[in-house]
Amino acid sequence: MTYCxxxxxxxxxVFAGDTRTSAGVDDVRTYNKVHVLEFPxxxxxxxxxxxxxxxTQAVLAQIRRDxxxxxVPMSLRLARYMYDAAEYIGKLSVNAQNTITPPAxxxxxxxxxxxxxxGQIQGEEPSIYMIYPEGNCIASSPETPFLQIGEHKYGKPILxxxxxxxxxxxxxxxxxxxSIDSTLRSNISVGPPLDLAIVPKDALAVSHKLRLDLDTPFFARLRESWGRQLAASFGNLPKxxxxxxxAQGSLLGDRPPGS
Known part of the structure; x- marks a missing residue:
């Protein structure tokens, strides 16, 4: 499974995802799930x-071929709007599912x-779309300015x-x-290393792209600090x-003064 x-x-x-694709007892595999395509x-x-x-690989291969x-009738280079690009990938996904024939x-x-x-196309606002296996898509909204796929339930509360x-x-x-660290702690099917990509508005490029493992100094400090401060906050909850x-004097019971 995965979480992105x-x-x-x-x-x-901001985009983030893990790299685990298999998590058997003695069979752990990884694969990049954050794919960047830039047209400067x-x-x-x-x-x-x-x-x-x-x-996934069939869709990526067809994107690159196009x-x-x-x-070609359509490609990411030709899409006029982000919605058009999302619909295009949805069609590639449906076609790939119909084409791949697994053994009996x-x-x-x-x-x-x-x-x-x-991402962002010049002249349009940045946007994010969820593309379902059936090929249809939805955009994020002001009420929910984030989208998740995979094992999302553990990381949703912090978002x-x-x-x-x-x-x-x-x-x-x-x-x-x-959010991903919370998922790592609760689900073995999500695992490091993690990929992070940041795309500033109107930059039309990734400003920072990081790969983080559990022992990467920054991510190790982040995990330790979050865990410590979470525990401290729990200790400060109302009693x-x-x-x-x-109350002062209650050890005397309810007897009136001087009795």
Whole structure:
């Protein structure tokens, strides 16, 4: 399985994802799930994937083939709007699922893949889209300025509480990493190394792209600091009424003064 998230704030976009594709007892495999396609000065796309690896690779291969062909009806280079690009990838995904024929003994294999496409085309606002296996897509909204795919339930609470339009790109990136760290602790199917990409508004390029492992100094400090401060905050939660210290003089019971 996997966990990827994309965040939209006023300053731009943040993308993060793990790399684990298999998590058996003695069989752990990794694969890049954050794919960057840059067209300097014109457009930038970041594609996140969760689901069948064969379908994902087929879609990526077709994207690259269409970019190399001089005459094609559609490609990421030709898309006028981000929505058009999301629909194009949805069609590639459906076609890949219909084309891949697993062996008879693997006929029950799930070929579905879910994507998140984010980025910006010159003249348009940055945006992020969830592309479902059926080929349809939805955009993020002001009420939910982030999208998740894969094992998203463990990392959603921190995003719900922190992410807002006025958050800085750096804070959004830290929140994305904490969200993934929360998932790492609860689900063995999500694992390091992690990929992080930051796309500032109107830059039409990735400003920072990082690969982080558990022992990468910055990520190790982030995990330790988050865990420590979370524990400290828990210790400062309001107490139950019966935990309150006794009022002054209560050791004397309810007897009136002088009795």
């Amino acid at each position: 998230c994309a965040i939209k704030v006023n300053e731009g976009l 000065g014109d457009r930038i796309f970041v594609l996140l994937s969760a689901g069948n690896l064969a379908t 970019l190399e062909e001089p005459v 003994q693997l006929s029950s294999v799930d070929l579905r893949t879910t994507f998140i496409l984010g 719900d509480r922190v992410i807002g339009p006025n958050l800085s790109l750096e804070d959004a990136a830290r929140c994305a990493l904490v 139950f009424d019966w935990e309150s210290p006794p």
